[in-house]
Amino acid sequence: MRILNICAYTWAIGGPARIIYDHTTEVLAQGHEVDILSPMTPGEKSYTVPAGARLIECKRTTPISNFYREFSVEMYRYLKQHIHEYDVVHMHGIWHFGALAPFLIKNNAVKVITIHGLLDKWAVAHSKWKKQIVTILYQKRLLGKADLIQINNTDEEEDVIRYLGYRPKNMVIVPNGMKLSDYENLPPKGIFRQKHQIGAEQQLILFMGRLNIKKGLDLLLPAFKKVSEVLPNAVLILAGPDDGYQAETEDFIQKNNLGDRVKLVGLLTDTNKKEAFSDADLFVLPSYSEGFSIAVLEAMTCKIPTVVSDRVGFGDYIKKHNAAFLTTLNSEGVAEGILKILQDKSYAADIVNRAYKMVVENFDIKVVANQLLEEYKKVKKIG
Template structure:
């Protein structure tokens, strides 16, 4: 099959780029062709493309793209000239031009849309006026016209049904996956701590994600302040790029004199990210909304006990396996969970062991990639 993924394939976008990377790696092994079409702003850092695939960057067209995400005449022109060369057009996300453009051009490819959590109640309420406009113009109609809507879990199933007002026949649950083998053998402990002046006696809490309000930083920061007052050896690492909430984070740190205890280290990738996971005592993501958090899976595969909300994209699996401390979405609840994990080693060990089993049972990329390929085959038209 000839497959085209459409996504803002940059480091800043986070999980979706990693999901495409891992899935593409597996698909290429089976002899399929994969291209990645990515609208981008000059200066953005592109995510690496797997060897054997082709990455096609297209400049966003400003100032329109400042209001209508990913609008790119260059991308549209590429599709117009090349869309007939593909069997599958896989669009990642909604609300943006990349998920509309393939519907505007005649072709025989099968169209796939992955929701990536963007119909969650919290996500829909964010910039609601823009989404209301897009909904009125086309969004509901094109979801109904897609050959396949990929969702990751039953929560997303409910989100789609609520949005459309019916359950579309073209919707299927296929979870995202990750390369479990990459996180089995982590770097030696102590490397990350040494780089950032964290002693072996300190309890290191790791947050990995964009610095965005939806990640629950407004809950985590006051929760950590409460934890630090009771456990003065605790330190919080915030690893991720600014996505609208860094200035508020820095202001909270200043006001509460936490400069020595809360460290902003920017986005961590590859070996450095694994060094951080190797040294972490606890991983935290009290998110209001996630499509499917690869960061949580990475932590769980690395055997780091985790505190998360049930909105990370696979809350049903977490509940089934009792794989993490599921926090209510308030700072007191987050603080209670952090203290429980940091003060109860037996509980923390049980959490991380159950979480590892959950990931290996359900989310290894070799299994998940084949599930999605089978769905592609069912809808392929040529």
Template sequence: MRILNICAYTWAIGGPARIIYDHTNEVLAQGHQVDILSPMTPGEKMYPVPEGARLIECKRTTPISNFYREFSIEMYDYLKKHINEYDIIHMHGIWHFGSLAPFLIPHKAALVITIHGLLDKWAVAHSKWKKDLVTLLYQKRLLGKADLIQINNRDEEEDVIRYLGYRPANMVIVPNGMKVSEYINLPEKGIFRKKNGIGPSQQMILFMGRLNIKKGLDLLLPAFQQIHEKLPNAALILAGPDDGYLSETEEFIKKNNLSKKIKLVGMLTDTVKKEALSDADLFVLPSYSEGFSIAVLEAMTSKVPALVSDRVGFGDYIKKYNAAYLTPLTSAGVADGLLKILQDKNYADELRKQAFTMVTDNFDIKVVANQLLEEYKKIKKM
């Protein structure tokens, strides 16, 4: 099959780029062709491209793209010329031009949309007026026209049904996957700590994600302030690019004199990210809204005990396996979870064990990639 993924394929976008990367490696190994069509802004760092795949970069068209995400005349022109070279056009996310453009051009390809959690209540309420406008103009109608809607879990199924008012026949649950083998042998412990001035006796709490309020930073920061009084050796690492919440974070750190205990280290990639996971005592993501958090899976595969909300995309699996501390979305709840994991070694060890079992049982990329390929085959038209 000839497959085209449409996504802003950058480090800053996070999970979707990683999902495409891992899935593409498995698909290429089975003899299929994969291209990635990516709208981009000059200066953005593109995600690595799997060997054998092709990345097609398209400049975003400003100023329109400042208001309508990923609007790109170059992308539209590429699709107009080449859309019939593909069997599958796979759009990642909604609310942006990349999930509209393929519907505007006559084609013979099968169209796939992955929701990536963008229809949950928190996500829909964010920039609501824009989403109401897109809904009115086309979004509901196009979801109904897609050949396949990929969702990751039962929560997303409920979100789609609530949004559309019915359960579409073209919707299927296929979770995201992890390349487990990449996280089995992590770098030697101590490298990240040494680079960032964190002592070997300190308890290192790691947050990895965009600095956006939806990630629960408004809960995590005051929670850390609370537990810091009981665990003065604890250190919080905030690893991720600014996405609207950096100034609030810096103000909180300054106001509460926590500059020696909370470190902003920017976005971590490749080996440096694995060095951080190797050194972490706890991973935290009290998110209000996630499609399917690859960062959480990376931490779990790295055997780091995790504190997360049930909105990370696979809360049902976490409950079944008792694979993480599921926090209520309150600062006090997050603080309780941090203390529980950091003060109870047996509990932390059990979370590590259960989480790794959950990932290997359900989310190994080899299994997941084949599930999605089978769905592609069912809808392929040519």
């Protein structure tokens, strides 16, 4: 089977790129072929490409791509010339040109769309007027025409039904997975702390994600202010690229004299990211909207206790396994969760154990990749 993934395959985009990487690694091991078609902006760093896969980079076409995400004439030309060579074209996300282009060209490939949480109420309300235009022009119609819609959980199922007004028969729940072996041997403790002048006695709270309001930074920052008044050794690390909320973050830090307690360390990749996981005492993501947070799954795999909202993409699993402190979406709830974990070691150890068990039993990429491959094959009996 020859598979084409379409996604902005960059470190900055985060989760979807990691999902494609892990899935591709397993699919290649089974003898299939995988290409990744990625719209790119000059200066962006492409995500690591699995050995045996091929990354095809296409320049975004400006200024149109500033208004219509990931618009790329190069992408369209590539698809026009090569789409007939693929058995499966898998589009990651909606609202962007990569989720439209394969429908503009006559082809017999199985067309798959993964929603990645982009139809939840918060996501739909963000840049609402643009999404209303896209909805009217084509988005609902194309979702109905897709051969397969992959969703990760029952929350997404409700989102799709609410958006379309009916339950499409081509929709299946297949969670995202993790290559667990990548996190079996983390770097030695202390490296990240030394790099960023964080003492061994300090309690390191780690946020990892794009600096975007949807990640709940407007809740986390005032929550940490409360925490810092109770725990004078606590430090908050914000690891991720600016995505529209860095200026507000820096302003909050300055106004509240938290410059020595909150550190912005930028995007962490590869070994640097694992060093941060190795040194973290707690991971926090009070997100308003996630398709499926790979960062939370990574933290749980690294046996770090987590404070998260139930909107991280697998909240139903977390509730079932009691695998994290599930915060309400307010700063008081976030502060309560952070303090509970940092002050109660027995509680922290319990949720770490439950979370790791949940990940192993439900999100091993070997199991998940096979589920998705079987769904590909069901559509047109390919492979």
